[in-house]
Amino acid sequence: MFFNILVVLSLLPVLAYAQDTNFVYSRVRLANLSRDGVASVTSNGLLKLTNDTKQQMGHAFHPDPVQFKNSPNGSVFSFSTAFVFVIQPQYAILGGHGIVFVIAPQRGLPGSLPSQHLGMFNETNNGNDTNHVFGVELDTIQNSEFQDINENHVGIDLNSLTSANSAPAGYYADGGKFKNLTLISGKAMQVWVDYNATETRIDVTLAPVNVQKPKIPLLSLRRDLSSIINQNMYVGFSSSTGSMPTSHYVLGWSFRVNGEAQALALSQLPKLPRIGKKKTSRVLTIGLPLMVLLVVSMLISSVVYVIRRKTKFAEVLEDWERDYGPHRFKYKDLYIATKGFQEQELLGTGGFGRVYRGILPTSKIEIAVKRVSHESRQGMREFVAEIISIGRLRHRNIVLLLGYCRRKGELLLVYDYMPNGSLDKYLYNQPKVTLNWRQRFRVIKGVASGLLYLHEGWEQVVIHRDIKASNILLDADLNGRLGDFGLARLYDHGSDPQSTHIAGTLGYLAPEHMRTGKATRSTDVYAFGAFLLEVACGRKPIELRAEDVILVDWVFACWDRGAILEARDPNFGAEFVEEEMELVLKLGLTCSHSDPSMRPSMRQVLQYLEGDLPMPELSSVGLSSGGLTFAHREGFDDVAMSSPSTMYKAFAHSSSSVAESHLSGGR
Ligand SMILES: Nc1ncnc2c1ncn2[C@@H]1O[C@H](COP(=O)(O)OP(=O)(O)O)[C@@H](O)[C@H]1O
Ligand SMILES: *[C@@H]1O[C@H](CO)[C@@H](O)[C@H](O)[C@H]1NC(C)=O
Ligand SMILES: *[C@@H]1O[C@H](CO)[C@@H](O)[C@H](O)[C@H]1NC(C)=O
Ligand SMILES: *[C@@H]1O[C@H](CO)[C@@H](O)[C@H](O)[C@H]1NC(C)=O
Ligand SMILES: *[C@@H]1O[C@H](CO)[C@@H](O)[C@H](O)[C@H]1NC(C)=O
Numbered sequence: 184m185f186f187n188i189l190v191v192l193s194l195l196p197v198l199a200y201a202q203d204t205n206f207v208y209s210r211v212r213l214a215n216l217s218r219d220g221v222a223s224v225t226s227n228g229l230l231k232l233t234n235d236t237k238q239q240m241g242h243a244f245h246p247d248p249v250q251f252k253n254s255p256n257g258s259v260f261s262f263s264t265a266f267v268f269v270i271q272p273q274y275a276i277l278g279g280h281g282i283v284f285v286i287a288p289q290r291g292l293p294g295s296l297p298s299q300h301l302g303m304f305n306e307t308n309n310g311n312d313t314n315h316v317f318g319v320e321l322d323t324i325q326n327s328e329f330q331d332i333n334e335n336h337v338g339i340d341l342n343s344l345t346s347a348n349s350a351p352a353g354y355y356a357d358g359g360k361f362k363n364l365t366l367i368s369g370k371a372m373q374v375w376v377d378y379n380a381t382e383t384r385i386d387v388t389l390a391p392v393n394v395q396k397p398k399i400p401l402l403s404l405r406r407d408l409s410s411i412i413n414q415n416m417y418v419g420f421s422s423s424t425g426s427m428p429t430s431h432y433v434l435g436w437s438f439r440v441n442g443e444a445q446a447l448a449l450s451q452l453p454k455l456p457r458i459g460k461k462k463t464s465r466v467l468t469i470g471l472p473l474m475v476l477l478v479v480s481m482l483i484s485s486v487v488y489v490i491r492r493k494t495k496f497a498e499v500l501e502d503w504e505r506d507y508g509p510h511r512f513k514y515k516d517l518y519i520a521t522k523g524f525q526e527q528e529l530l531g532t533g534g535f536g537r538v539y540r541g542i543l544p545t546s547k548i549e550i551a552v553k554r555v556s557h558e559s560r561q562g563m564r565e566f567v568a569e570i571i572s573i574g575r576l577r578h579r580n581i582v583l584l585l586g587y588c589r590r591k592g593e594l595l596l597v598y599d600y601m602p603n604g605s606l607d608k609y610l611y612n613q614p615k616v617t618l619n620w621r622q623r624f625r626v627i628k629g630v631a632s633g634l635l636y637l638h639e640g641w642e643q644v645v646i647h648r649d650i651k652a653s654n655i656l657l658d659a660d661l662n663g664r665l666g667d668f669g670l671a672r673l674y675d676h677g678s679d680p681q682s683t684h685i686a687g688t689l690g691y692l693a694p695e696h697m698r699t700g701k702a703t704r705s706t707d708v709y710a711f712g713a714f715l716l717e718v719a720c721g722r723k724p725i726e727l728r729a730e731d732v733i734l735v736d737w738v739f740a741c742w743d744r745g746a747i748l749e750a751r752d753p754n755f756g757a758e759f760v761e762e763e764m765e766l767v768l769k770l771g772l773t774c775s776h777s778d779p780s781m782r783p784s785m786r787q788v789l790q791y792l793e794g795d796l797p798m799p800e801l802s803s804v805g806l807s808s809g810g811l812t813f814a815h816r817e818g819f820d821d822v823a824m825s826s827p828s829t830m831y832k833a834f835a836h837s838s839s840s841v842a843e844s845h846l847s848g849g850r
């Protein structure tokens with residue numbers, strides 16, 4: 184009597200089971216297989232022989248024994264099986280170790296080891312004829328221990344992991360062309376194992392799941408299995424992992440003794456547990472919300488970033504400014520140039536604001552950026568217009584204004600960088616480096632020629648309004664250059680003409696300037712006179728600590744008693760040119776004349792300095808000590824009367840300018 188057993192395991196998670204053709208197929212869930220090790224059945228009914236853990240094995244056997252012989256000494260019946268598997272490594276190209284279809288005397292192959300032993304044998308029993316184990320291995324690791332041919336082969340194992348015959352994974356397509364297959368590709372493949380008892384031949388055939396069973400088997404072996412297979416045996420699968428986490432799946436299985444295994448209903452196989460699929464579900468459950476979160480947060484942060492950037496680099500640009508385009512700087516560029524207006528780049532703080540050093544990002548030009556805070560927009564237009572027209576001034580004794588930038592409540596002026604800073608640093612408060620007479624005289628002449636250019640060399644008269652040592656900058660060759668011109672106007676503009684909001688610096692302000700609030704060329708000459716005395720004497724025009732408060736009075740007193748050279752900066756010692764020193768001091772006094780009409784023009788000043796014109800003798804008639812003193816006192820009184828607090832502040836910080844006092848007082 185023959186038992187025809189057909190076992191069908193499929194995705195439907197059912198095992199079709201029949202004892203005979205007459206027998207009714209009964210459905211058995213895949214879960215009815217006897218499992219051990221890490222073998223499990225997934226929620227959607229897949230048989231998962233190994234999960235993603237390393238050095239593990241899993242077995243799944245048909246629970247009941249299958250009769251292969253009529254008697255213990257009889258010959259083995261023909262049998263046939265077909266199954267679909269997937270080997271899915273965690274890392275695309277590294278997997279291990281494989282799946283074996285096994286026929287064994289006991290379920291679960293006790294004593295076997297994982298890894299290269301594939302859950303079939305162990306070191307001691309491998310190769311022992313008493314094992315009675317038949318296997319068809321799908322091996323993904325090359326073990327020289329078992330003479331494996333490569334890391335992607337199919338082999339027939341008889342009591343041993345050293346295959347009796349093996350072949351690289353692949354199949355013979357129609358026409359006999361061999362095509363390679365990769366076992367660990369994560370793609371579903373079908374295996375057929377057929378034993379023909381008449382011919383005592385084992386055929387193993389492999390093919391992609393969507394390919395019909397190839398006519399030519401991959402592998403054949405002539406061997407009577409009667410000595411290996413016992414009368415009653417268990418059939419199933421063994422699988423193991425090594426150091427690479429790999430999942431081994433069986434998607435469907437049919438088995439039959441004495442007959443061909445029923446073809447698997449491939450259309451009803453479960454969706455392949457591909458990396459894509461597996462990962463997709465993970466991506467959907469965890470990854471997707473995470474990615475959405477990520478995208479949303481990136482979006483938000485980029486929006487915030489853009490907004491912050493926008494406000495950070497926001498500028499004020501009005502229609503009337505279009506004409507000044509070329510002179511307009513981008514705030515962003517200035518920001519980058521000054522490294523974000525870093526404290527380290529601060530050159531100094533003047534009456535109008537802080538000055539930063541910078542290097543323009545594209546042109547690499549060194550610049551000085553002055554940040555002038557300006558609350559009201561009043562007069563801004565005229566002022567910018569003037570700044571721009573001044574920017575067109577070119578003279579070697581003028582600090583070049585490169586352009587400007589406007590932001591809310593702020594004006595940024597971009598100048599040529601002057602590496603040696605302002606002149607005042609070399610004059611008073613025990614300077615570390617001082618300038619000798621030759622250098623100072625050169626600076627004086629330079630400044631005079633710069634100022635002459637402003638007054639006469641330009642199509643319109645430009646009044647500097649704030650000449651003083653701290654506004655004279657020294658270039659790399661220690662040439663004196665006029666800086667800061669025109670700025671004082673910013674505080675004149677738009678202010679009530681009745682109130683004397685005078686811009687400029689106390690001690691440099693001509694008396695009539697204080698009275699009328701009107702800046703003229705001769706008020707500039709007056710300031711230049713104070714500057715001359717400042718440079719020659721190394722003292723500020725007004726010193727509050729010293730007894731002789733006002734420099735010009737003191738120099739005048741020296742001159743009056745016939746010892747004008749005593750007024751010179753003691754730092755010179757004997758190293759100065761007497762004629763030049765005397766000339767500068769006397770010229771300083773002449774320019775400081777309280778009567779504007781008595782002051783020389785800048786052209787004359789330059790001629791005196793160059794020696795082209797003899798200096799007229801100072802007459803005590805025009806320059807009476809009392810008159811001068813009175814003029815200055817009168818001037819202070821004016822300021823004091825018009826704005827006592829300003830006066831107070833100006834005196835409290837002797838270096839501060841009136842403009843500054845007004846600014847701080849106004850807020
Ligand atoms: N173009 C420049 N190059 C180098 N340093 C400068 C430049 N302009 C100004 N500075 C420095 O910044 C300081 C303040 O400048 P400024 O605002 O002009 O002063 P103040 O208002 O007192 O005249 C100066 O003392 C000088 O050291
Ligand atoms: C399969 O298992 C179920 C219960 O899990 C049981 O009801 C059924 O009879 C089993 N089938 C076979 C063929 O063993
Ligand atoms: C694999 O299976 C074993 C035994 O069932 C279990 O302990 C382990 O957590 C599983 N590992 C994973 C990654 O699922
Ligand atoms: C089976 O063969 C063995 C020896 O190969 C013998 O000892 C035994 O008697 C035989 N049994 C039957 C039932 O033929
Ligand atoms: C190897 O397997 C055999 C048969 O299952 C078992 O009897 C033996 O104890 C195992 N040996 C080792 C070292 O595990």
Ligand SMILES: *[C@@H]1O[C@H](CO)[C@@H](O)[C@H](O)[C@H]1NC(C)=O
Binds near residue numbers: 307311312313
């Ligand atoms: C094969 O196994 C049997 C029983 O486990 C043992 O007695 C025998 O010595 C083994 N033979 C070899 C060659 O290891």
Ligand SMILES: *[C@@H]1O[C@H](CO)[C@@H](O)[C@H](O)[C@H]1NC(C)=O
Binds near residue numbers: 333363
């Ligand atoms: C198939 O694989 C073998 C080695 O495994 C290789 O030598 C051969 O070139 C491959 N053939 C094709 C068509 O990829």
Ligand SMILES: *[C@@H]1O[C@H](CO)[C@@H](O)[C@H](O)[C@H]1NC(C)=O
Binds near residue numbers: 443
């Ligand atoms: C075995 O081979 C013989 C001769 O080739 C053939 O007639 C027979 O049908 C085969 N049996 C099976 C079960 O395929």
